Amino acid sequence: MSASTSTETVKTDVLIIGAGAAGLRASIELAEHGVDCLVLGKRAHGDAHTIWAAGGINASLGSLDPEDRWEIHAADTLNEGHFVNDATAVELLCQQAPERIRELDAWGMDFNRTDDGKINQRYFGAQSFRRTCFVGDRTGKALMETLVQKAMDLNVPYRQNLYITDLVVEDGRAVGAVGFDMDAGTPVAFDADAVIIAAGGHTSLFRRSSSRPDENTGDAQALAFRAGVPLRDMEFVQFHPTGKVRPEDEAGHLVTEAVRGEGGRLYNAEGERFMERYSPNQMELDARDVVARAIEQEVREGRGTEDDGVLLDISHRDDAYIHERLPRMVEEFAEHGVDITKEPMEVAPTAHYAMGGIEVSFETGQTEVDGLYAVGECTAGVHGANRLGGNSLVETIVFGQVTGQHIAETLHTRPSTPLPEARVREHIAVQDALAASSGPHTPEALMTRIRTLMWEHAGILRNEDSLLTGLQQLQQVQADAKDMDVQADRTTLRYENAQNVRCMLTTAETILRGALERTESRGAHARTDYPEKDPAWQQNIRCIPTGDGRMQVDIQPADTPSASVQRAIDEEHELDYHHLE
Structure with missing residues:
Protein backbone atom coordinates (compact mmCIF):
# COMPACT_ATOMS: atom_id res chain seq x y z
CA MET A 1 0.00 0.00 0.00
CA SER A 2 1.30 3.44 -0.87
CA ALA A 3 1.43 6.28 1.61
CA SER A 4 -1.33 8.90 1.58
CA THR A 5 -0.53 11.79 -0.72
CA SER A 6 -3.32 14.21 0.18
CA THR A 7 -5.38 14.97 3.24
CA GLU A 8 -8.70 16.77 3.30
CA THR A 9 -8.85 19.41 6.05
CA VAL A 10 -12.17 20.59 7.48
CA LYS A 11 -12.63 23.56 9.85
CA THR A 12 -15.48 23.83 12.35
CA ASP A 13 -15.98 25.46 15.73
CA VAL A 14 -17.23 22.26 17.41
CA LEU A 15 -16.62 18.74 16.14
CA ILE A 16 -19.07 16.07 17.33
CA ILE A 17 -17.87 12.47 16.97
CA GLY A 18 -20.98 10.31 16.97
CA ALA A 19 -24.33 10.84 15.28
CA GLY A 20 -26.64 9.08 17.73
CA ALA A 21 -29.06 10.76 20.12
CA ALA A 22 -26.35 12.26 22.37
CA GLY A 23 -24.40 13.83 19.52
CA LEU A 24 -27.51 15.09 17.76
CA ARG A 25 -28.97 16.65 20.91
CA ALA A 26 -25.68 18.46 21.54
CA SER A 27 -25.64 19.69 17.93
CA ILE A 28 -29.21 20.98 18.22
CA GLU A 29 -28.32 22.97 21.32
CA LEU A 30 -25.24 24.43 19.65
CA ALA A 31 -27.15 25.32 16.49
CA GLU A 32 -29.89 27.04 18.49
CA HIS A 33 -27.14 29.19 20.04
CA GLY A 34 -25.70 29.99 16.62
CA VAL A 35 -22.53 27.92 17.04
CA ASP A 36 -20.98 26.29 13.99
CA CYS A 37 -20.70 22.53 14.51
CA LEU A 38 -20.24 19.36 12.47
CA VAL A 39 -21.65 15.92 13.30
CA LEU A 40 -19.69 12.84 12.22
CA GLY A 41 -21.08 9.31 11.98
CA LYS A 42 -19.53 5.95 11.03
CA ARG A 43 -22.73 4.93 9.24
CA ALA A 44 -25.46 6.51 7.15
CA HIS A 45 -26.98 9.52 8.89
CA GLY A 46 -29.88 8.44 11.11
CA ASP A 47 -28.66 4.83 11.34
CA ALA A 48 -27.13 5.17 14.80
CA HIS A 49 -27.26 2.51 17.49
CA THR A 50 -29.89 4.60 19.31
CA ILE A 51 -32.55 3.10 17.03
CA TRP A 52 -32.06 -0.27 18.73
CA ALA A 53 -33.26 1.06 22.09
CA ALA A 54 -36.82 -0.17 22.18
CA GLY A 55 -38.61 -0.08 25.49
CA GLY A 56 -38.75 3.52 26.63
CA ILE A 57 -37.32 6.67 28.16
CA ASN A 58 -37.68 7.70 31.81
CA ALA A 59 -39.06 10.87 33.38
CA SER A 60 -41.07 11.44 36.55
CA LEU A 61 -44.07 12.92 34.73
CA GLY A 62 -46.61 11.26 37.02
CA SER A 63 -49.01 10.57 34.16
CA LEU A 64 -50.29 7.40 35.89
CA ASP A 65 -48.62 7.62 39.30
CA PRO A 66 -48.84 11.26 40.44
CA GLU A 67 -46.94 10.48 43.65
CA ASP A 68 -43.77 9.94 41.61
CA ARG A 69 -41.23 12.76 41.74
CA TRP A 70 -37.71 13.37 40.46
CA GLU A 71 -36.11 12.56 43.83
CA ILE A 72 -37.64 9.06 43.74
CA HIS A 73 -36.37 8.60 40.18
CA ALA A 74 -32.93 9.57 41.51
CA ALA A 75 -33.29 7.18 44.46
CA ASP A 76 -34.18 4.31 42.08
CA THR A 77 -31.20 5.18 39.87
CA LEU A 78 -28.80 5.21 42.83
CA ASN A 79 -30.24 2.01 44.28
CA GLU A 80 -29.90 0.27 40.92
CA GLY A 81 -26.36 1.66 40.60
CA HIS A 82 -25.46 0.37 44.07
CA PHE A 83 -24.40 3.86 45.15
CA VAL A 84 -21.23 4.19 43.10
CA ASN A 85 -22.98 6.60 40.70
CA ASP A 86 -21.93 10.20 40.25
CA ALA A 87 -24.61 11.72 42.49
CA THR A 88 -24.48 15.10 40.72
CA ALA A 89 -25.06 13.42 37.37
CA VAL A 90 -28.00 11.42 38.71
CA GLU A 91 -29.70 14.48 40.15
CA LEU A 92 -29.20 16.53 36.99
CA LEU A 93 -30.61 13.67 34.94
CA CYS A 94 -33.73 13.19 37.03
CA GLN A 95 -34.44 16.89 37.54
CA GLN A 96 -34.18 17.74 33.85
CA ALA A 97 -35.76 14.60 32.37
CA PRO A 98 -39.38 15.87 32.42
CA GLU A 99 -38.45 19.08 30.58
CA ARG A 100 -36.52 17.15 27.93
CA ILE A 101 -39.44 14.73 27.40
CA ARG A 102 -41.91 17.58 26.99
CA GLU A 103 -39.48 19.17 24.55
CA LEU A 104 -39.41 15.98 22.46
CA ASP A 105 -43.21 15.91 22.57
CA ALA A 106 -43.30 19.50 21.28
CA TRP A 107 -40.87 18.53 18.50
CA GLY A 108 -43.29 15.85 17.30
CA MET A 109 -42.20 12.60 18.96
CA ASP A 110 -45.26 10.38 18.80
CA PHE A 111 -45.47 9.08 22.38
CA ASN A 112 -48.19 6.60 23.31
CA ARG A 113 -51.01 8.40 25.13
CA THR A 114 -53.36 7.67 27.98
CA ASP A 115 -57.12 7.92 27.42
CA ASP A 116 -57.05 11.50 28.70
CA GLY A 117 -54.20 12.48 26.36
CA LYS A 118 -51.21 12.41 28.70
CA ILE A 119 -47.91 10.81 27.70
CA ASN A 120 -48.37 7.19 28.71
CA GLN A 121 -45.89 5.48 31.04
CA ARG A 122 -45.13 1.80 31.68
CA TYR A 123 -43.44 -0.27 34.34
CA PHE A 124 -39.75 -1.03 33.85
CA GLY A 125 -37.50 -3.21 35.98
CA ALA A 126 -36.45 -1.92 39.43
CA GLN A 127 -38.53 1.27 39.19
CA SER A 128 -40.89 2.28 41.97
CA PHE A 129 -43.50 3.81 39.68
CA ARG A 130 -44.60 3.82 36.05
CA ARG A 131 -42.27 6.46 34.64
CA THR A 132 -41.07 4.96 31.35
CA CYS A 133 -42.50 6.90 28.39
CA PHE A 134 -42.67 4.97 25.14
CA VAL A 135 -43.56 4.75 21.49
CA GLY A 136 -44.71 1.13 21.32
CA ASP A 137 -41.49 -0.88 21.37
CA ARG A 138 -39.60 1.37 18.96
CA THR A 139 -38.85 4.30 21.23
CA GLY A 140 -35.20 4.68 20.19
CA LYS A 141 -36.12 4.79 16.52
CA ALA A 142 -38.79 7.41 17.19
CA LEU A 143 -36.31 9.46 19.21
CA MET A 144 -33.73 9.37 16.42
CA GLU A 145 -36.29 10.36 13.80
CA THR A 146 -37.34 13.32 15.95
CA LEU A 147 -33.77 14.51 16.56
CA VAL A 148 -32.69 14.04 12.94
CA GLN A 149 -35.66 16.10 11.77
CA LYS A 150 -34.98 18.85 14.32
CA ALA A 151 -31.30 18.96 13.30
CA MET A 152 -32.32 19.17 9.65
CA ASP A 153 -34.69 22.04 10.45
CA LEU A 154 -31.70 23.87 11.98
CA ASN A 155 -29.44 22.98 9.02
CA VAL A 156 -26.92 21.16 11.22
CA PRO A 157 -24.16 19.89 8.90
CA TYR A 158 -23.03 16.28 9.09
CA ARG A 159 -20.64 13.82 7.49
CA GLN A 160 -21.54 10.14 7.28
CA ASN A 161 -19.35 7.05 6.78
CA LEU A 162 -16.48 8.82 8.53
CA TYR A 163 -14.25 6.95 11.00
CA ILE A 164 -12.20 8.95 13.53
CA THR A 165 -8.96 7.20 14.46
CA ASP A 166 -7.26 9.75 16.74
CA LEU A 167 -7.82 13.02 18.53
CA VAL A 168 -5.31 15.81 18.02
CA VAL A 169 -4.07 17.20 21.34
CA GLU A 170 -1.59 20.08 21.47
CA ASP A 171 -0.20 21.51 24.73
CA GLY A 172 -2.85 19.65 26.72
CA ARG A 173 -5.74 20.92 24.62
CA ALA A 174 -7.95 19.12 22.08
CA VAL A 175 -7.72 20.99 18.79
CA GLY A 176 -9.25 18.53 16.37
CA ALA A 177 -9.21 14.96 15.12
CA VAL A 178 -7.96 12.75 12.30
CA GLY A 179 -9.86 10.00 10.56
CA PHE A 180 -10.72 8.67 7.14
CA ASP A 181 -13.59 8.82 4.69
CA MET A 182 -14.84 5.25 4.42
CA ASP A 183 -16.30 5.81 0.95
CA ALA A 184 -13.47 7.78 -0.67
CA GLY A 185 -10.69 6.00 1.21
CA THR A 186 -8.89 9.25 1.98
CA PRO A 187 -7.58 10.66 5.28
CA VAL A 188 -9.43 13.63 6.74
CA ALA A 189 -8.24 16.12 9.39
CA PHE A 190 -10.67 18.24 11.41
CA ASP A 191 -9.64 21.59 12.91
CA ALA A 192 -11.94 22.48 15.84
CA ASP A 193 -11.99 24.69 18.92
CA ALA A 194 -13.87 22.02 20.89
CA VAL A 195 -14.47 18.30 20.37
CA ILE A 196 -17.37 16.24 21.73
CA ILE A 197 -17.10 12.45 21.86
CA ALA A 198 -20.55 10.85 21.60
CA ALA A 199 -19.64 7.54 19.99
CA GLY A 200 -21.40 5.00 22.21
CA GLY A 201 -20.27 2.08 24.33
CA HIS A 202 -18.23 -1.11 24.06
CA THR A 203 -20.50 -4.15 24.40
CA SER A 204 -19.33 -5.53 21.04
CA LEU A 205 -16.24 -6.66 22.94
CA PHE A 206 -18.32 -9.67 24.00
CA ARG A 207 -19.25 -12.73 21.95
CA ARG A 208 -22.99 -12.31 22.52
CA SER A 209 -24.08 -8.70 22.32
CA SER A 210 -27.17 -6.64 21.62
CA SER A 211 -25.00 -4.41 19.41
CA ARG A 212 -24.42 -4.76 15.72
CA PRO A 213 -21.05 -6.48 15.18
CA ASP A 214 -19.45 -3.32 13.78
CA GLU A 215 -20.85 -0.94 16.41
CA ASN A 216 -19.89 -0.25 20.04
CA THR A 217 -16.35 -1.55 19.68
CA GLY A 218 -14.94 0.86 22.26
CA ASP A 219 -13.94 3.59 19.79
CA ALA A 220 -14.98 6.42 22.08
CA GLN A 221 -13.21 5.08 25.15
CA ALA A 222 -10.01 4.31 23.24
CA LEU A 223 -9.98 7.75 21.59
CA ALA A 224 -10.27 9.48 24.96
CA PHE A 225 -7.75 7.20 26.67
CA ARG A 226 -5.14 7.72 23.96
CA ALA A 227 -5.71 11.47 24.32
CA GLY A 228 -4.92 11.29 28.05
CA VAL A 229 -8.37 10.97 29.66
CA PRO A 230 -9.01 8.46 32.50
CA LEU A 231 -11.64 5.77 32.06
CA ARG A 232 -13.79 4.98 35.08
CA ASP A 233 -15.68 1.93 36.39
CA MET A 234 -14.99 -0.09 33.25
CA GLU A 235 -15.69 -3.36 35.09
CA PHE A 236 -19.42 -2.57 35.10
CA VAL A 237 -20.90 -4.03 31.90
CA HIS A 352 -26.06 -4.79 26.44
CA TYR A 353 -24.72 -1.60 27.98
CA ALA A 354 -21.51 -0.11 29.33
CA MET A 355 -21.92 1.73 32.62
CA GLY A 356 -18.21 2.57 32.67
CA GLY A 357 -16.47 4.91 30.29
CA ILE A 358 -14.93 8.34 29.91
CA GLU A 359 -14.61 10.41 33.08
CA VAL A 360 -16.37 13.78 32.76
CA SER A 361 -17.75 16.61 34.84
CA PHE A 362 -21.48 16.25 34.16
CA GLU A 363 -22.32 19.86 34.85
CA THR A 364 -20.30 20.79 31.74
CA GLY A 365 -19.47 17.57 29.87
CA GLN A 366 -15.76 18.47 30.15
CA THR A 367 -13.03 15.81 30.42
CA GLU A 368 -9.58 16.26 31.95
CA VAL A 369 -8.29 17.41 28.55
CA ASP A 370 -9.16 21.03 27.89
CA GLY A 371 -11.56 21.45 24.99
CA LEU A 372 -12.54 17.77 24.99
CA TYR A 373 -16.06 16.78 26.04
CA ALA A 374 -18.02 13.53 26.15
CA VAL A 375 -21.70 12.65 26.38
CA GLY A 376 -23.92 9.56 26.30
CA GLU A 377 -23.08 5.90 26.80
CA CYS A 378 -19.38 6.55 26.27
CA THR A 379 -19.22 8.33 29.67
CA ALA A 380 -19.14 6.89 33.21
CA GLY A 381 -21.02 7.99 36.30
CA VAL A 382 -24.75 8.24 35.67
CA HIS A 383 -25.52 4.54 36.06
CA GLY A 384 -23.04 3.34 38.68
CA ALA A 385 -22.78 -0.44 38.92
CA ASN A 386 -25.96 -1.17 36.96
CA ARG A 387 -28.18 0.92 34.70
CA LEU A 388 -31.85 1.44 35.42
CA GLY A 389 -33.80 0.45 32.29
CA GLY A 390 -35.10 3.52 30.44
CA ASN A 391 -32.30 5.80 31.69
CA SER A 392 -30.01 5.42 28.69
CA LEU A 393 -32.12 7.38 26.23
CA VAL A 394 -32.90 10.17 28.66
CA GLU A 395 -29.19 10.45 29.50
CA THR A 396 -28.43 11.28 25.86
CA ILE A 397 -30.87 14.16 25.63
CA VAL A 398 -30.28 15.61 29.10
CA PHE A 399 -26.49 15.72 28.88
CA GLY A 400 -26.46 16.47 25.17
CA GLN A 401 -28.35 19.65 26.03
CA VAL A 402 -26.19 20.43 29.09
CA THR A 403 -22.92 19.96 27.20
CA GLY A 404 -24.09 21.88 24.14
CA GLN A 405 -25.26 24.81 26.26
CA HIS A 406 -22.00 24.95 28.23
CA ILE A 407 -19.87 24.97 25.08
CA ALA A 408 -22.07 27.60 23.47
CA GLU A 409 -21.72 29.86 26.50
CA THR A 410 -17.95 29.47 26.89
CA LEU A 411 -16.55 28.89 23.40
CA HIS A 412 -15.85 32.57 22.81
CA THR A 413 -13.57 32.65 25.87
CA ARG A 414 -11.28 29.91 24.53
CA PRO A 415 -8.21 30.61 22.40
CA SER A 416 -8.27 29.21 18.88
CA THR A 417 -5.26 26.93 18.38
CA PRO A 418 -4.31 26.08 14.79
CA LEU A 419 -4.29 22.39 13.93
CA PRO A 420 -0.61 21.34 14.09
CA GLU A 421 0.38 19.82 10.75
CA ALA A 422 3.13 17.71 12.25
CA ARG A 423 0.71 16.02 14.63
CA VAL A 424 -1.73 15.35 11.79
CA ARG A 425 1.05 13.77 9.71
CA GLU A 426 1.95 11.48 12.62
CA HIS A 427 -1.60 10.18 12.89
CA ILE A 428 -1.96 9.68 9.16
CA ALA A 429 1.34 7.80 9.09
CA VAL A 430 -0.17 5.37 11.60
CA GLN A 431 -3.16 4.92 9.28
CA ASP A 432 -0.85 4.24 6.33
CA ALA A 433 1.23 1.75 8.28
CA LEU A 434 -1.88 -0.14 9.35
CA ALA A 435 -3.20 -0.27 5.79
CA ALA A 436 0.13 -1.69 4.58
CA SER A 437 0.67 -4.16 7.41
CA SER A 438 1.05 -7.84 6.60
CA GLY A 439 1.27 -10.79 8.95
CA PRO A 440 -0.40 -14.04 9.93
CA HIS A 441 -3.30 -12.56 11.95
CA THR A 442 -6.42 -11.16 10.29
CA PRO A 443 -8.40 -8.40 12.03
CA GLU A 444 -11.49 -10.60 11.97
CA ALA A 445 -9.73 -13.46 13.75
CA LEU A 446 -8.36 -11.08 16.37
CA MET A 447 -11.82 -9.59 16.97
CA THR A 448 -13.24 -13.10 17.46
CA ARG A 449 -10.50 -13.92 19.97
CA ILE A 450 -11.17 -10.73 21.94
CA ARG A 451 -14.91 -11.38 22.04
CA THR A 452 -14.47 -14.99 23.09
CA LEU A 453 -12.00 -14.27 25.90
CA MET A 454 -14.11 -11.40 27.20
CA TRP A 455 -17.28 -13.52 27.23
CA GLU A 456 -15.55 -16.47 28.90
CA HIS A 457 -13.40 -14.57 31.39
CA ALA A 458 -15.14 -11.23 32.03
CA GLY A 459 -18.77 -12.19 31.47
CA ILE A 460 -21.77 -12.45 33.79
CA LEU A 461 -19.87 -14.39 36.48
CA ARG A 462 -16.17 -13.71 37.14
CA ASN A 463 -13.34 -14.77 39.46
CA GLU A 464 -9.66 -13.97 39.90
CA ASP A 465 -8.29 -17.01 38.07
CA SER A 466 -10.56 -16.46 35.08
CA LEU A 467 -9.82 -12.73 34.90
CA LEU A 468 -6.06 -13.35 35.05
CA THR A 469 -6.41 -15.92 32.27
CA GLY A 470 -8.38 -13.40 30.24
CA LEU A 471 -5.72 -10.75 30.76
CA GLN A 472 -2.97 -13.16 29.69
CA GLN A 473 -4.92 -14.10 26.58
CA LEU A 474 -5.53 -10.43 25.79
CA GLN A 475 -1.81 -9.68 26.08
CA GLN A 476 -1.17 -12.39 23.50
CA VAL A 477 -3.76 -10.84 21.19
CA GLN A 478 -2.08 -7.45 21.70
CA ALA A 479 1.23 -8.99 20.63
CA ASP A 480 -0.34 -10.71 17.62
CA ALA A 481 -2.04 -7.47 16.56
CA LYS A 482 1.39 -6.06 15.79
CA ASP A 483 1.52 -8.57 12.93
CA MET A 484 -1.92 -7.98 11.49
CA ASP A 485 -2.74 -8.98 7.93
CA VAL A 486 -4.49 -5.91 6.51
CA GLN A 487 -3.03 -4.98 3.09
CA ALA A 488 -6.19 -3.09 2.18
CA ASP A 489 -7.22 0.46 1.48
CA ARG A 490 -9.42 2.57 3.71
CA THR A 491 -12.66 1.74 1.88
CA THR A 492 -12.61 -1.91 2.93
CA LEU A 493 -14.21 -3.69 5.85
CA ARG A 494 -10.83 -5.31 6.49
CA TYR A 495 -9.28 -1.91 7.18
CA GLU A 496 -12.21 -0.80 9.35
CA ASN A 497 -11.88 -3.99 11.39
CA ALA A 498 -8.16 -3.35 11.84
CA GLN A 499 -9.00 0.03 13.35
CA ASN A 500 -11.66 -1.64 15.52
CA VAL A 501 -9.01 -4.02 16.87
CA ARG A 502 -6.92 -1.02 18.00
CA CYS A 503 -9.87 0.27 20.01
CA MET A 504 -11.03 -3.09 21.36
CA LEU A 505 -7.59 -3.96 22.75
CA THR A 506 -7.38 -0.79 24.82
CA THR A 507 -10.95 -0.94 26.10
CA ALA A 508 -10.86 -4.67 26.90
CA GLU A 509 -7.77 -4.23 29.06
CA THR A 510 -9.43 -1.55 31.19
CA ILE A 511 -12.43 -3.84 31.80
CA LEU A 512 -10.25 -6.76 32.87
CA ARG A 513 -8.03 -4.65 35.13
CA GLY A 514 -11.01 -2.96 36.78
CA ALA A 515 -12.73 -6.31 37.34
CA LEU A 516 -9.58 -7.75 38.92
CA GLU A 517 -9.23 -4.75 41.22
CA ARG A 518 -12.83 -4.83 42.51
CA THR A 519 -12.79 -7.72 45.01
CA GLU A 520 -16.52 -7.79 45.69
CA SER A 521 -19.81 -8.32 43.83
CA ARG A 522 -21.74 -5.14 43.09
CA GLY A 523 -24.43 -4.63 40.47
CA ALA A 524 -23.39 -6.02 37.11
CA HIS A 525 -19.96 -7.01 38.46
CA ALA A 526 -20.38 -10.49 39.97
CA ARG A 527 -17.31 -12.25 41.44
CA THR A 528 -17.88 -15.88 42.44
CA ASP A 529 -14.79 -15.67 44.66
CA TYR A 530 -16.12 -12.50 46.35
CA PRO A 531 -19.90 -13.04 46.20
CA GLU A 532 -20.88 -10.35 48.72
CA LYS A 533 -21.06 -6.58 48.33
CA ASP A 534 -18.39 -4.92 50.46
CA PRO A 535 -19.26 -1.49 51.95
CA ALA A 536 -15.56 -0.61 51.76
CA TRP A 537 -15.83 -0.84 47.98
CA GLN A 538 -18.33 2.01 47.61
CA GLN A 539 -15.62 3.52 45.44
CA ASN A 540 -14.84 4.23 41.81
CA ILE A 541 -11.97 2.60 39.93
CA ARG A 542 -10.12 4.75 37.41
CA CYS A 543 -7.79 3.51 34.68
CA ILE A 544 -5.36 6.34 34.03
CA PRO A 545 -3.18 6.54 30.89
CA THR A 546 0.51 6.89 31.75
CA GLY A 547 1.49 8.36 28.38
CA ASP A 548 3.53 5.38 27.21
CA GLY A 549 0.60 3.21 26.10
CA ARG A 550 0.19 1.71 29.56
CA MET A 551 -2.25 2.35 32.37
CA GLN A 552 -2.33 2.61 36.14
CA VAL A 553 -5.28 1.97 38.44
CA ASP A 554 -6.51 4.55 40.94
CA ILE A 555 -9.38 4.35 43.45
CA GLN A 556 -11.50 7.18 44.81
CA PRO A 557 -14.58 7.28 47.10
CA ALA A 558 -17.98 7.59 45.47
CA ASP A 559 -19.81 10.80 46.23
CA THR A 560 -23.05 11.10 48.22
CA PRO A 561 -26.54 12.29 47.24
CA SER A 562 -28.21 15.50 48.36
CA ALA A 563 -30.42 15.60 51.42
CA SER A 564 -33.66 15.60 49.40
CA VAL A 565 -32.61 12.51 47.43
CA GLN A 566 -31.40 10.80 50.60
CA ARG A 567 -34.88 11.32 52.06
CA ALA A 568 -36.38 9.60 49.02
CA ILE A 569 -33.92 6.73 49.45
CA ASP A 570 -34.90 6.43 53.13
CA GLU A 571 -38.59 6.26 52.16
CA GLU A 572 -37.79 2.88 50.56
CA HIS A 573 -40.14 3.07 47.60
CA GLU A 574 -40.44 -0.18 45.66
CA LEU A 575 -42.47 -1.55 42.78
CA ASP A 576 -45.27 -3.90 43.77
CA TYR A 577 -44.93 -6.39 40.94
CA HIS A 578 -48.37 -7.88 41.62
CA HIS A 579 -50.00 -4.76 40.13
CA LEU A 580 -49.36 -6.58 36.86
CA GLU A 581 -51.06 -9.81 37.88
Missing part, protein backbone atom coordinates in the same frame (compact mmCIF):
# COMPACT_ATOMS: atom_id res chain seq x y z
CA GLN A 238 -24.62 -4.73 31.92
CA PHE A 239 -25.82 -8.06 30.62
CA HIS A 240 -29.45 -7.69 29.58
CA PRO A 241 -31.46 -10.73 30.69
CA THR A 242 -33.25 -11.24 27.41
CA GLY A 243 -31.40 -11.49 24.12
CA LYS A 244 -32.47 -13.64 21.22
CA VAL A 245 -31.12 -17.16 20.94
CA ARG A 246 -32.22 -17.88 17.37
CA PRO A 247 -31.57 -17.49 14.50
CA GLU A 248 -27.79 -17.71 14.90
CA ASP A 249 -27.09 -14.47 13.02
CA GLU A 250 -29.39 -12.61 15.44
CA ALA A 251 -28.18 -14.28 18.65
CA GLY A 252 -27.87 -11.63 21.34
CA HIS A 253 -30.14 -9.10 19.64
CA LEU A 254 -32.35 -7.52 22.25
CA VAL A 255 -35.77 -8.74 23.30
CA THR A 256 -36.94 -5.50 24.85
CA GLU A 257 -37.54 -5.17 28.58
CA ALA A 258 -40.96 -3.86 27.58
CA VAL A 259 -42.03 -7.51 27.21
CA ARG A 260 -41.49 -8.00 30.93
CA GLY A 261 -42.77 -4.49 31.67
CA GLU A 262 -46.06 -5.49 30.07
CA GLY A 263 -46.28 -8.67 32.14
CA GLY A 264 -44.02 -11.19 30.39
CA ARG A 265 -43.08 -14.23 32.50
CA LEU A 266 -39.88 -16.27 32.53
CA TYR A 267 -39.92 -20.06 32.61
CA ASN A 268 -37.13 -22.61 32.60
CA ALA A 269 -37.15 -25.73 30.40
CA GLU A 270 -39.00 -27.62 33.14
CA GLY A 271 -41.89 -25.16 33.04
CA GLU A 272 -41.06 -23.48 36.35
CA ARG A 273 -41.53 -19.74 36.78
CA PHE A 274 -38.09 -19.60 38.32
CA MET A 275 -37.93 -15.93 39.35
CA GLU A 276 -40.07 -16.95 42.34
CA ARG A 277 -36.85 -18.49 43.74
CA TYR A 278 -34.67 -15.44 43.16
CA SER A 279 -36.98 -12.45 43.61
CA PRO A 280 -40.46 -13.36 44.93
CA ASN A 281 -41.48 -9.71 45.33
CA GLN A 282 -40.31 -8.12 42.09
CA MET A 283 -40.18 -11.28 39.98
CA GLU A 284 -39.30 -10.59 36.32
CA LEU A 285 -39.13 -6.85 37.00
CA ASP A 286 -36.22 -7.00 39.39
CA ALA A 287 -32.97 -5.30 38.38
CA ARG A 288 -31.40 -6.46 35.15
CA ASP A 289 -28.33 -7.87 36.86
CA VAL A 290 -30.50 -9.96 39.19
CA VAL A 291 -32.60 -11.41 36.37
CA ALA A 292 -29.57 -12.05 34.13
CA ARG A 293 -27.74 -13.92 36.90
CA ALA A 294 -30.89 -15.93 37.67
CA ILE A 295 -31.12 -17.07 34.04
CA GLU A 296 -27.41 -17.89 33.99
CA GLN A 297 -27.82 -19.95 37.18
CA GLU A 298 -30.80 -21.86 35.76
CA VAL A 299 -28.78 -22.75 32.66
CA ARG A 300 -25.70 -23.75 34.66
CA GLU A 301 -27.80 -26.03 36.84
CA GLY A 302 -29.24 -27.83 33.84
CA ARG A 303 -32.69 -26.25 33.64
CA GLY A 304 -32.07 -24.30 30.45
CA THR A 305 -33.17 -25.07 26.91
CA GLU A 306 -31.02 -27.01 24.45
CA ASP A 307 -29.56 -23.67 23.33
CA ASP A 308 -28.74 -22.59 26.90
CA GLY A 309 -31.66 -20.23 27.17
CA VAL A 310 -34.98 -19.89 28.99
CA LEU A 311 -38.51 -19.04 27.85
CA LEU A 312 -40.17 -15.62 28.00
CA ASP A 313 -43.95 -15.77 27.67
CA ILE A 314 -46.40 -12.90 27.09
CA SER A 315 -49.12 -15.05 25.51
CA HIS A 316 -51.42 -14.76 28.55
CA ARG A 317 -52.00 -11.14 27.56
CA ASP A 318 -54.74 -10.22 25.10
CA ASP A 319 -53.65 -10.50 21.45
CA ALA A 320 -54.68 -6.93 20.61
CA TYR A 321 -52.81 -5.59 23.65
CA ILE A 322 -49.61 -7.39 22.58
CA HIS A 323 -49.90 -6.02 19.03
CA GLU A 324 -50.45 -2.50 20.38
CA ARG A 325 -47.67 -2.47 22.97
CA LEU A 326 -45.07 -4.76 21.35
CA PRO A 327 -45.51 -4.46 17.58
CA ARG A 328 -41.82 -4.80 16.74
CA MET A 329 -41.40 -7.94 18.82
CA VAL A 330 -44.49 -9.48 17.20
CA GLU A 331 -43.06 -8.72 13.77
CA GLU A 332 -39.48 -9.83 14.45
CA PHE A 333 -40.42 -13.20 15.93
CA ALA A 334 -43.07 -13.80 13.26
CA GLU A 335 -40.32 -13.56 10.64
CA HIS A 336 -38.83 -16.70 12.20
CA GLY A 337 -42.07 -18.60 12.69
CA VAL A 338 -42.79 -17.68 16.32
CA ASP A 339 -46.17 -16.15 17.20
CA ILE A 340 -45.55 -14.47 20.56
CA THR A 341 -49.29 -14.06 21.12
CA LYS A 342 -49.52 -17.87 21.26
CA GLU A 343 -46.08 -19.20 22.29
CA PRO A 344 -43.01 -18.17 24.29
CA MET A 345 -39.78 -16.62 23.05
CA GLU A 346 -36.44 -18.31 23.74
CA VAL A 347 -34.03 -15.85 25.37
CA ALA A 348 -30.64 -15.70 27.10
CA PRO A 349 -28.50 -12.90 28.62
CA THR A 350 -26.55 -10.66 26.25
CA ALA A 351 -23.95 -7.90 26.75
